[in-house]
Amino acid sequence: MAAKQLALRETTIPGLVLLDLPVHGDNRGWFKENWQREKMVALGLPDFGPVQNNISFNDKTGATRGIHAEPWDKFVSVATGKIFGAWVDLREGDSFGAVFTAELDPSTAIFVPRGVGNSYQTLADDTAYVYLVNDHWSAEAQGEYTFLNLEDETAAIDWPIPLDRAERSEKDLAHPRLADVVPMKPKRTLVIGANGQLGTALRSALPDADFAARDRVDLASAAPFDGIRWADYDTVVNAAAYTKVDEAETETGRRDAWAANVAGVAALARAAVEHGLTLVHVSSDYVFDGTEQSYAETDACSPLGVYGQTKAAGDAIVSTVPRHYIVRTSWVIGEGGNFVRTMASLAERGIDPSVVDDQVGRLSFTDDIAAGIRHLLETRPEHGVYNLTNEGPSMSWCEIAKLVYEGTGHDPARVSGVSTEEYFAGKRVAPRPLNSTLELGKLEAAGFTPRDAREALTAYLAEA
Incomplete structure (x- = not known):
């Protein structure tokens, strides 16, 4: 893949920032600086202080997860494979319900602020989805999550693979529509x-x-x-x-x-x-x-x-x-x-x-x-x-x-x-x-x- 310059791109959701990441390849494979605090903060990314690194591995194309809004910030990237990502603002305020979608591969990442619903669908087998968060998971924190149904008609996300053919969890199937979502209050x-x-x-x-x-x-x-x-x-x-x-x-x-x-x-x-x-x-x-x-x-x-x-x-x-x-x-x-x-x-x-x-x-x-x-x-x-x-x-x-x-x-x-x-x-x-x-x-x-x-x-x- 052609190497990009490190850059930040604003989206239609306040605080949701898309990043282009330089990926350097040779005959052995490729290398990238997935998270580089000094350079990214200098470009304008919040200095959000990650404390935990998680990886979600997906065997098959079509695995679909979300839409989950969590009480912390996330920095999301792809290690292998490709995803279609969809983000919905579930924070209290004027932008509640705003939607942004983009495809992410190893040369792209996204910063997801607290309260913005995060979801994705894999577009390739063996996709590894990586994310940094700036708070530790706890049962108490889980009680503050806000969820939105992947099929919500108001968000009207155009999933590349129809949801009736996608792999979803029982929990995700039960999430509420936008009209029933309780917005996440700001800190x-x-x-x-x-x-x-x-x-x-x-x-x-x-x-x-x-x-x-x-x-x-x-x-x-x-x-x-x-x-x-x-x-x-x-x-x-x-x-x-x-x-x-x-x-x-x-x-x-x-x-x-x-x-x-x-x-x-x-x-x-x-x-x-x-x-x-x-x-x-x-x-x-x-x-x-x-x-x-x-x-x-x-x-x-x-x-x-x-x-x-x-x-x-x-x-x-x-x-x-x-x-x-x-x-x-x-x-x-x-x-x-x-x-x-x-x-x-x-x-x-x-x-x-x-x-x-x-x-x-x-x-x-x-x-x-x-x-x-x-x-x-x-x-x-x-x-x-x-x-x-x-x-x-x-x-x-x-x-x-x-x-x-x-x-x-x-x-x-x-x-x-x-x-x-x-x-x-x-x-x-x-x-x-x-x-x-x-x-x-x-x-x-x-x-x-x-x-x-x-x-x-x-x-x-x-x-x-």
Whole structure:
């Protein structure tokens, strides 16, 4: 056979990709690279991570198998012989019921995404059908299969050998017609830290996700993911963390911070690698020492205290996950107790506070963080670190407090400034970075621009 160039061809079913494979022959026979990850991924094939290789050998022409949609991806090829393949989209969505057919010989292969029904009919004796899959077979997984009858009138597959003359199994004869097929649902997103400020905002931004609060997933526990069935998910968002900055400097707090922010994150990263998940991990400005005017994603971490050290360690672990987004933020404001609500309460109660005026940065409203995370998951830019705060000029905590007083109808002059050193004099607290300004150019180049912090603050106060 004439050698082809390795190439990918799109089909009429989303994600179903036909491949031309170079086959090199001589007087002894032939050789081909049946699966070549580096070359195929470079051409655009998903890096689907196969874990099992199966071979189906068929003695006679006309053996017909399918239509089976399985809860994993498959890479199908032919070692010897020839097949007529038919694929039907049985996934939930607009393409449900779409059909694609093609003949496969040793010079052709096809990538079949999860939920696309796969079937074939042999066109030669002694045909060996080979397929790689990216999950291990289990009785539990078999319960998620979706099937379609080979004779379905809606699919109307034009089989080369009429089905009444083909070899079929009793099980295949009993499969339902398309009208009775329950579409396979897509894999979902799991959000950890569901009841925190960000987790609450993510409920609106990611309405189809599953949300796990601490009673279901506790990153500080010895087995944080007991009961989680990772096969149901393709993405996990970690919005959970130990965030008690000052308590982290105590003996008990230090242990708890490392348990949740490092050991728990390591367990999560390991699960993401093992199951091919995209991991979104929320980080902090506390990974920096605050001595620079602003921080880009490429700047080296230099944490001052235990909390920042644990967050930096967690970031380093997450960076080893092939598909990861580290979302680095600062000065988070959302539902529940936070600085803005505290200042608004002080204003209403007639209290004139002294507020730190030498720590500067930007507020990060959880609605904007959640929208930014949704944008990353929808557009899938290059993996890595993305700074995500609100836009606008950097402000001190004192300046923000004055804006809160003004925005709630009180005199901003009631707020006075004080240095960090003076404010915490005589108290056992964690060191704070004096400059927490994060550069946003990378995120904006990826297509997302957060609201200006002042605009977001005004809206937040109006809704409070």
